[in-house]
Amino acid sequence: MTLILSIDTAVSVCSVSLHRKGQLLGLLELHQENVHAQKLMPVIKTLLDQAGLESKQLDAVAVSEGPGSYTGLRIGVSTAKGFAFAHDIPLISVGTLDALAIQVKPFLEGKVFIIPMIDARRMEVYCKVFDSRMNEMESIRPLIVDEGSFEEYLEKGIVYFVGDAVKKVSEVLQHPNARYLYLINSATSVGEIAFNKFEKREFSDLAYFEPNYLKEFKVVKSKKNPLML
Incomplete structure (x- = not known):
């Protein structure tokens, strides 16, 4: 009974879902700006608790790979890698x-x-x-x-x-x-694609996988204070 945790933090929404054999078990989303770093892990825990499941029961973790927000993608991918490494399960990347x-x-x-x-x-x-x-x-x-x-x-x-x-x-x-x-990115559709990839064993390399930023990230200096980024 394939159980997949899916994460989508590519844009402003912080979205997490659980799928069993491709069927949606649960979904939690926060439609707030700049909350990924603070809220992603609590949202995952809440979703697992509501489903009566533990992270050690996961068979894979999927994540939206980009393009999207640089910071959002980094947080989502880092979290997904953490789950995959901790539980020795496959990492599945899905195009945003x-x-x-x-x-x-x-x-x-x-x-x-x-x-x-x-x-x-x-x-x-x-x-x-x-x-x-x-x-x-x-x-x-x-x-x-x-x-x-x-x-x-x-x-x-x-x-x-x-x-x-x-x-x-x-x-x-x-x-x-x-x-x-006007449909927003959701872990629901990430999980749907992830199950098909799981069956085909299309997994990402845990050590080398990086988000697809599409463009090089550039740090812009403050115009008000040249000493600040």
Whole structure:
């Protein structure tokens, strides 16, 4: 009875779930900014307690691998690695945009495309493109969205845009075939993908795995005080 703990801290939501054989047992989420470091471990403990389970019963731990918030990804991955190492269980990494995309499955009908996207400040997003069968049409990339973005897909059929960047994108990109779904990253879909990976034994190397930041992290100096970061 495969029991998987899944963690998603790629964006502002702190999300943790438990799945048994791919079926959701429980989910706890905090929709608050900057609470991952303080709240992630207590949320995991609470979820396990509510399910009447102990961490030693886990068969694997899954984590959203990015892209996303640098700090959020570091916290999530470090915590997942800690569980995997402590209990000698596999670590399963799941693409943040892949987990977003599968949330659209209930809406799929006919020829459609799915474009999950995460806000990367200003008019830039991190995005990926899938067809209706979840085949990857375009790999992850950062993109500055304008009126002509994704035109090749919008002219072919319905395009579902999903993620925390859809509000700002919808103000610029207007097309009759565009559908905007403000769905937030969740450990629920991370766990769904993780179970399929577990069955295929698609595990990440515990020693060498690092989050996919997509961009190099840069520390910006304070403009008010040049001596401060």
